[in-house]
Amino acid sequence: MRFEQLVLPHVDAAFNLARWLLRRREDAEDVAQEALLRAYRFIRGFHGGDARAWVLQIVRNTCYTWLEKNRPRELSVEFNEELHQQSDATPESLAIAGDERERLTRALETLPPRYREVLVLRELEGCSYKEIAAITSIPIGTVMSSLSRARRQLFVVLDGSPGSEEANREM
Amino acid sequence: MRCDFADSLLHSYFDTELSSVDTAEFGRHVQKCSDCGSELVHLDLLRERLQLAQIYDPAPPSLCRKINAQIRPKAQTTLRSQPLLWHWLAAATALLFVAIVLWRMSPGLRNDDYQAELAAEIVDAHLRSLQPGDVTGMASNDERAVKGWFDSKIKFALPVHDFANQGFALKGGRLELLEGRSVAALVYERNGRLINVFVWPTQGPDKSARTGSQRGFQWVDWRQDKMEFCAVSDTDPADLEQLRQLIYSNT
Numbered sequence: 296m297r298f299e300q301l302v303l304p305h306v307d308a309a310f311n312l313a314r315w316l317l318r319r320r321e322d323a324e325d326v327a328q329e330a331l332l333r334a335y336r337f338i339r340g341f342h343g344g345d346a347r348a349w350v351l352q353i354v355r356n357t358c359y360t361w362l363e364k365n366r367p368r369e370l371s372v373e374f375n376e377e378l379h380q381q382s383d384a385t386p387e388s389l390a391i392a393g394d395e396r397e398r399l400t401r402a403l404e405t406l407p408p409r410y411r412e413v414l415v416l417r418e419l420e421g422c423s424y425k426e427i428a429a430i431t432s433i434p435i436g437t438v439m440s441s442l443s444r445a446r447r448q449l450f451v452v453l454d455g456s457p458g459s460e461e462a463n464r465e466m
Numbered sequence: 467m468r469c470d471f472a473d474s475l476l477h478s479y480f481d482t483e484l485s486s487v488d489t490a491e492f493g494r495h496v497q498k499c500s501d502c503g504s505e506l507v508h509l510d511l512l513r514e515r516l517q518l519a520q521i522y523d524p525a526p527p528s529l530c531r532k533i534n535a536q537i538r539p540k541a542q543t544t545l546r547s548q549p550l551l552w553h554w555l556a557a558a559t560a561l562l563f564v565a566i567v568l569w570r571m572s573p574g575l576r577n578d579d580y581q582a583e584l585a586a587e588i589v590d591a592h593l594r595s596l597q598p599g600d601v602t603g604m605a606s607n608d609e610r611a612v613k614g615w616f617d618s619k620i621k622f623a624l625p626v627h628d629f630a631n632q633g634f635a636l637k638g639g640r641l642e643l644l645e646g647r648s649v650a651a652l653v654y655e656r657n658g659r660l661i662n663v664f665v666w667p668t669q670g671p672d673k674s675a676r677t678g679s680q681r682g683f684q685w686v687d688w689r690q691d692k693m694e695f696c697a698v699s700d701t702d703p704a705d706l707e708q709l710r711q712l713i714y715s716n717t
Contacts, residue, residue, distance in 0.1 A: 298537065303530075303533075306525045306529065306530055306533070307522075307524040307525045309525070310523065310524065310525035310526070310529055311522055311523045311524065311525075314523045315523070320523070320526070323523075324525075324526060324528065324529050327525065327529060328529060328532050328533060331533050332533070332536060332537075333646070334646065335533075335536075335537055336645075336646075337645045337646025337647070338646065339646070340645050340646030340647035341646055341647075342647070349646070352643050353643065353646065356590070356591075356594065356643060359594050359597065360590045360593065360594060363593055363594070363597075370597055395515070395518075395519050396519045396520065396521060399515060399516060399519045399521055400519075400521055403521070417481065418513060418516045418517075419516065419521065419522045423481075423483065424478075424481065424483050432603060432640060432641060432642065432643075433603070434603055434604075439474060439477055439478055439483075440473070440474065442477055442481070443473045443474065443476075443477045446477070446509065446512060449512065450508065450512070
């Protein structure tokens with residue numbers, strides 16, 4: 296069946312993206328499920344090409360719609376100073392946190408969704424700029440600049456440097 | 467002082483997104499520029515950290531189970547122990563299947579459901595577009611530029627017009643995903659409010675305008691010349707109707 300060949304191989308990718316966009320695994324499971332069932336219903340609309348990008352585009356749209364309904368504040372802030380403080384992810388506290396996995400997870404979660412998603416798609420999912428542009432509906436040039444800012448911001452959260460002054464000023 | 471290339475080109479180089487010519491050229495730059503050189507080391511370390519930490523979160527088995535349960539007939543678990551029941555269920559499933567096919571083939575019967583689902587998708591897409599940074603893939607009020615941008619991306623001839631003189635300023639366009647297919651979205655502004663006009667090709671005959679509202683947003687949907695249009699906004703319904711007439715008479 297078409298759905299099984301095209302969509303099911305990307306269930307991990309779908310969940311991973313939802314998990315990083317929503318930051319909570321329980322929410323991610325519900326929303327990924329909703330998105331995959333949408334893909335099931337709309338499979339006729341898929342006219343060939345990159346199935347993973349198509350699935351992730353639906354997942355991403357479903358996540359943003361969900362965030363809008365349930366946690367609109369997360370989307371309205373460009374640099375999430377508040378979230379940054381809420382999660383206690385200052386360089387000091389992260390240093391104490393010790394566990395590298397935990398530390399990186401919390402650091403990534405302080406980034407605004409738009410920066411988090413390009414990093415996750417690039418570094419964890421291994422997507423090309425073209426694929427990221429297709430999934431997020433943003434132009435390739437913006438993909439590049441978002442990635443560059445996202446990485447700089449991640450450096451700042453993790454280590455307080457390098458290029459921290461510049462990154463902060465731009466935000 | 468940071469190197470001017472440290473933001474843009476450096477990341478494309480690091481992500482192997484540059485052409486071979488540019489890669490070679492930038493490689494020479496990196497050898498001379500200590501700024502870019504050390505930044506590359508940082509980027510490498512960051513990537514390595516992210517990969518070593520194994521933060522990729524694969525789907526829990528429960529998600530796969532739920533998906534499978536929803537896309538497969540529920541009868542399967544009881545099959546083996548009760549063959550008779552199984553036959554009945556098979557017959558019932560076949561009947562149900564025929565019923566679904568018939569229902570799917572008669573557009574009149576399912577039109578309302580379809581319309582409601584489509585409207586919900588369209589309002590979702592409109593809401594997403596109101597988020598910062600998302601509204602246009604191509605921001606321009608130049609009809610030709612916007613049309614040119616779309617022509618390279620979609621397979622039908624999209625009519626693009628600026629109606630600034632009538633109070634509907636063209637802001638640009640982007641591609642959207644509706645019901646799993648790529649559709650064009652034209653963005654207009656009316657008294658500071660955004661209007662998205664979604665357009666996609668259809669095989670259906672022309673259809674006069676139908677309107678509705680969902681979650682405080684108005685939409686108007688019509689078909690002409692093998693294209694379906696759906697305009698959505700939180701403006702006055704009269705504004706949407708005026709824009710619809712402008713598009714209709716200019717298509």
